[in-house]
Amino acid sequence: AQSVTQLGSHVSVSEGALVLLRCNYSSSVPPYLFWYVQYPNQGLQLLLKYTSAATLVKGINGFEAEFKKSETSFHLTKPSAHMSDAAEYFCAVSTYSSASKIIFGSGTRLSIRP
Amino acid sequence: GAVVSQHPSWVICKSGTSVKIECRSLDFQATTMFWYRQFPKQSLMLMATSNEGSKATYEQGVEKDKFLINHASLTLSTLTVTSAHPEDSSFYICSARNTQGAGELFFGEGSRLTVL
Numbered sequence: 705a706q707s708v709t710q711l712g713s714h715v716s717v718s719e720g721a722l723v724l725l726r727c728n729y730s731s732s733v734p735p736y737l738f739w740y741v742q743y744p745n746q747g748l749q750l751l752l753k754y755t756s757a758a759t760l761v762k763g764i765n766g767f768e769a770e771f772k773k774s775e776t777s778f779h780l781t782k783p784s785a786h787m788s789d790a791a792e793y794f795c796a797v798s799t800y801s802s803a804s805k806i807i808f809g810s811g812t813r814l815s816i817r818p
Numbered sequence: 819g820a821v822v823s824q825h826p827s828w829v830i831c832k833s834g835t836s837v838k839i840e841c842r843s844l845d846f847q848a849t850t851m852f853w854y855r856q857f858p859k860q861s862l863m864l865m866a867t868s869n870e871g872s873k874a875t876y877e878q879g880v881e882k883d884k885f886l887i888n889h890a891s892l893t894l895s896t897l898t899v900t901s902a903h904p905e906d907s908s909f910y911i912c913s914a915r916n917t918q919g920a921g922e923l924f925f926g927e928g929s930r931l932t933v934l
Contacts, residue, residue, distance in 0.1 A: 738923075740925075745909070745928065745930065746927055746928060747822075747824070747911050747925035747926050747927045747928045748862075748911070748913075748923075748925040749925070750923075750924070794861060794862070805852070805864060805867065806852075806913075806923050807864075808861050808862050809861065810860070810861045811860070811861045813859075
């Protein structure tokens with residue numbers, strides 16, 4: 705079975721500050737890991753994905769995440785927050801197969817202070 | 819990236835009526851699509867896995883007679899909420915897996931259902 709845990713349901717940072725959203729996973733097989741962003745009343749947009757290649761993954765909008773097997777973590781970071789980054793962020797895990805399910809974390813709401 | 823389209827985006831219906839939501843993969847074929855339900859300020863709850871040409875696989879606790887899923891083609895899956903009640907009001911999101919890629923899901927824009 706697979707699962708993800710997102711630490712902190714709400715994170716607030718100042719504009720220009722470092723963004724760090726935490727995600728830990730559990731998987732009995734090598735995982736695929738994802739970060740998605742959701743703006744109000746919209747679907748989900750893929751920020752980045754880890755698929756067993758490079759452990760440091762760069763995504764869109766300046767976000768990146770590092771896969772650390774020893775810590776079973778896949779934390780999302782961005783060096784400098786923008787107001788437009790305010791949204792809900794979901795970490796997710798799956799294994800690659802044509803029908804395997806993606807399991808989502810509970811989500812972290814990111815607020816940006818002016 | 820790949821595009822998944824959902825229709826309608828918003829729907830308001832009377833209690834007791836049925837509502838159909840469509841999910842289309844516009845530029846790729848999807849043998850598998852997924853339907854999620856999202857309550858306000860909560861994560862996505864997987865309702866069912868829709869398989870082209872076969873019956874959907876429902877998650878535990880999801881009523882298959884209440885939420886009818888049809889996946890008649892490689893680009894279209896539909897979710898029908900039958901005899902809708904106010905407690906069925908929610909945000910429904912579909913996704914499709916691009917089997918040519920790394921297995922990531924592409925999501926529709928979501929459908930907001932309000933049952934009066």
